[in-house]
Amino acid sequence: MEEVHVVVAHAERATLRVGEVFLKVDADQTRLDVEVAAMALAPVPTPRVLWRKPPVLAIAALSGTALGRLGEPSTASPAAWAAAGAALRTLHDAPLPPWPARGRGLDALVADLDAECERLVGDGVLAADLVTRNRRVAEAALRPWTPSFTHGDLQLTHVFADGDKITGIIDWSEAGPGDALYDLATLTLGHEEHLGDVVAGYGTAIDLDVIRAWWSVRSLLVVRWLVEHGFDPFAPGCEVDVLRSRM
Structure with a gap:
């Protein structure tokens, strides 16, 4: 009998792996449509x-393994990280998808970031x-950008490699027109040593x-959410360490 492995789970959505199948449960129909x-x-x-x-x-499950996990050293080769960068360039050079940008516009992002900073301290x-x-x-980061076709949540656990080859990218529910550099930053968050690759x-x-x-924007915005949903942004190598590395 295949075991059920919980990849990620919180109040908004959950992803399970059963053998060679990923099951994503999301009550937001729009996110599934976008994905x-x-x-x-x-x-x-x-x-x-x-x-x-x-x-x-x-x-279907992808061959190979994820590039790594936040807070843990990546075992992927420098060539695999470089291949991820090449895949992102291909994505960002593609025509924009025919739906509006997901998430916040620039003005809303600035307002939300300032409010979150105030709450974190308060x-x-x-x-x-x-x-x-x-x-x-x-x-x-808080400047106008030319929109690109972006993944929108390109955590390194969403990029799979087999040796030096990228075999697939998962979890596209936040995809849409966005800042290409945000994808690059999300991929390398907590793994600055692979930014050059x-x-x-x-x-x-x-x-x-x-x-x-x-890196600072993403970490500031998610620390409180992570704590409230049972995750630990204070773990070594995770979001709070990313913030401390800017000191």
């Missing part, structure tokens, strides 16, 4: 959709100097200050 449409359009390897019966989407979650420093670093594979000049700024 299926994005996988069909993305010019990079994606899982095969087996069936869909809302609120469940079943996809609730005693993080020290004021840590939040203030990272809010200054974050400013480099990813940029080399991407093959074009990258403003590294913007990448680092997105």
Whole structure:
């Protein structure tokens, strides 16, 4: 009998692996719609959709393993990280998907970030100097950008490699027009040692200050959410350490 492995689970959605099948449960129909449409359009390897019966989407498991996990050293080769960068360049150069950008616009992002920084300090979650420093670093990301076809939540656990080859990218529910550098930053969050490999594979000049700024933005915005949903952003190598590395 196949075991059920919980990949991720919280109040909004859950992903399970049963043998060679991933089952994604999401009560938000729009996210599932975006996921299926994005996988069909993305010019990079994606899982095969087996069936869909809302609120469940079943996809075939990918060969190989994820590039790594936040808070743990990656065992993937530098060439695999570079291949991930090359895959992202292919995605970002593709025509924009025919739906609006997901998530916040720039003005809303700035407002949400400022409010979250105030709550982090006011609730005693993080020290004021840590939040203030990272809010200054974050400013480099808070500028207009030319939209690209982005994955939107490109955590390294969503990118699978077999040796030096990328075999697929999963979890496309946040895909849409967005800042290409946000994808690069999400992929390398907590793994700054592989940023050079990813940029080399991407093959074009990258403003590294913007990448680092997105690390601060993402970490500041998710720390409280992670704590409230049973995750530990204070674990070694995770979001709070990312913020501390900017000090």
